[in-house]
Amino acid sequence: MKHGFGIIGAGAIAEVHARAIDTIMDAELVGVYDHDPDKTIAFSTKFRCKAYESAEKLCNDDRIEIVNICTPSGKHLEPALTAINAGKGCVIEKPLEITLERCDRIINAAIERNVMVSGIFPMRFSRVNIELKKAIDEGRFGKLVMGDAYIKWYRSAEYYSDVRWRSLLNTSGGGAVMNQGIHSIDLLRWFMGKVDSVCAFTGLVGHENLEVEDVATATVKFANGAMGVIEASTAVHPGFFRRIEILGTRGSAIIEEEKLIAWNFDEERDSDRIIREKYSGNNQSGGGVSDPKAISDIGHLRQLLDIIQSIDKGLPPPVDAIEAKKAVELVLAIYASASNKRIVYL
Template structure:
């Protein structure tokens, strides 16, 4: 049997998260980092030295490189659309960082560009691969919890003021889309929706109470899910010292609670409570955004390779990623209008 060549990956955007993507790509047998693209010749030179691959400061030169199959987009959240359209039109598959974009209009344009060009679009939500979450999802899908009654997500984190002051885009509406929910909270909100299904209505309140930023650093919301269940979300980057994120799922037959991606409560009627094997994979960014490792990103890189080779949807598609964005934007709108809003 002829061995398949590794797929060629490139990265647009060379900030902190790009290092996670590079490590994940290099750790996979079926992927190879070929090149990176940065925002200026100076940054490109630094990136070439850091990642030990050729670097460009121009999208078109980067996208013309031979053997490039997949582009990881690691630019700031409000700058995903333009490089994604360029990559899609060049026939490259796309794996981009969360959130998919900062508005539904830009997200829809990005999804449509990939559809029109016939390329795969995957979005990084690596916490879907944590062992504890996979066990929770299996319990729900197999009916062990019975009818779902309530789901809660708490991302009560902390960021030092320098996290925002050292960046030109973090916490801005144009670059970040907001702040605590759309940047930090979006991971756990994605998991909440993956388990509970879409929300029908939301009433939210967001505030900027500690940090000198445009977006929110403290937020809360009440949800009504389409399946009849209730839900809540709390989140922040103002909540010192920052607690590990929690996902609590309640059904008529029991409760499962994740904290920092690990199961801390697994209680099902009629079943003895047994110790749940834990894993350190992934980590939590409760007080440090880089307190995570690349292994879950590696899982999504491997999944992207398999999706391309087997012509299937990636683990998290553009449409999947749009759901968490729509809910978060609904929370922002609800807070601005001070009323419950219906989500479409």
Template sequence: MHTFALAGCGRISKNHVDTLLELEKEGRAKLVSCCDPVPERACAVAERTGCQPFPSMESMLEAVKCDVVSICTPSGLHPAHVETAARYGRHALSEKPAGTSLSSVDRAINACDEKGVRYFVVKQNRFNKTIALLRRALEAGRFGRLYLLSSNVYWTRPQDYYDQAKWRGTWEFDGGALSNQASHYVDMMQWMGGAVESVQAFSATLARRIEAEDTITVNLKYRSGALGSINVTNLTYPKNLEGSITLLGEKGTVRIGGVALNKIEQWQFDAPHEIDGEVDDANTNPSSVYGFGHVPFYRHVLDVLDGKAEPLLTGREGRKTVEIIQAAYESARTGRAVQILGRNSL
């Protein structure tokens, strides 16, 4: 059984705690410690799970042995906390995004390389049944040449969401709608479309009192010649409406929608295939935009640690999303398209 420590006991940590409690029942993982600068948060997790609470990551790692540190701190702190885990010889599992700057993510990657520890980045939507089925169709060549990819993230984050924590909506620790709410969708677009060559974006802060954007449109040009677009807003009235991805190719069209990539709305190809019979069973009805992907993601991590699987979501893979987001913000700021292929790549 692999042991885990939890760094950060805020909003997203519940998904990790729930997952680890389920995996403990399977005899595969156990949460042994947690930390948060707000003592009440750490104590609440400790009371629920029986783990040991601490006020800081350093005090936790010095006092309690663990195999993996699950990092659920503000986005801008993710890379530094990965470095801390590596310094103590622990594997790091970071929530999305990997960070808010490429340079900090690169330092985290190098730190893990130097210490010989694993660096995982949470991309739980890749484990949605709908997305897994789409990926199988793509790898089977059913689309032929891809022409156009698009993703819409029409969600709602009211002002009181940002007011709950000073770091939210800041450039240093969070970024805006693209970096926080839509980073999983940026990952989907590069995972399905392949290497992105250039990015052009327009952004605006229309209704929220934050540093970063609450609305953004991003255009992508892929190395393959395909084009893509990502539309994101946190201003949808009155509630979350859509989290979708659409792939249009010479031999196929697929649209996966719902609130969180949970429903196959279009599935059309030029020829039948055995996986077509799995379409209806792939649809789910999650209670939140987080979906059901954390448990299979953690199972994948455990399989990697047990030597049963090759890692799919490393720090370097998570870096690709950060590079696209950083390029989009640079484009929105300068008004120019930004070339990203090969820039600062490790």
């Protein structure tokens, strides 16, 4: 029996979800709802699914088991609660929400209703990132010394003006850090562990008339004693692949998008040569460095497959709501440090 999916929100990221769902044999996209009726109809026509008149009607359809929340970042809570209260599993596009209080309301509702909720972080399901995480867990890096994340992208003025919520603080929660950098921030925390403290600066340098930042830098200290930097921007022309660097006393790895730049350990294994050969080719997608639509749906596909498998086995998803909240917590710490001009301790 196929797992029925519904999508709330019919913007660009919803199409990534729809393509991923359509690729899964055990999944079916039943329908879509957006507050804009024209967008709802256009989306339903394109992906051959039902157009609903309200989020409530979508969530109350017995054919739908899982609801994917693809609304603007600061408008995830309300449709998520509608889905959870209807007893539906919930997959929420990043970020989980834009404040910790709103994240907690989702988490508490899911616990109360005993409903599966997963945050979307598809980079965790990249094959090369899985190899890196495995090497860290095996202790191959020795003591972790530094962990860095660089997200130096370009977004045009039209990117913000054409979709107004992206430029507004109350609907986006932030700019280059919250909406572009959060994938890499989640990945860095997954690799390096809990962040103990952060010191950050943010600014609006390359754009005008935005309520959100287009550049940010942060120095972080991890609970294990390691340190690192996070740099994020949407004002860097022409835009570059996001980069993660994990550096330890016995090994180091550098990844640009899904391309392995460095993979070196003091104790070389036969598998290391295979890993370098397998992941040192060109990136298969544009990575969203200058075009937000130039992203592959393979990461979403892999994560949705994992979610379905978890449901079938009666297990929680690997990125549940509590786990997804952690990246939001770090993003908000970066903003608090920059705003208050002080070190923030988590």
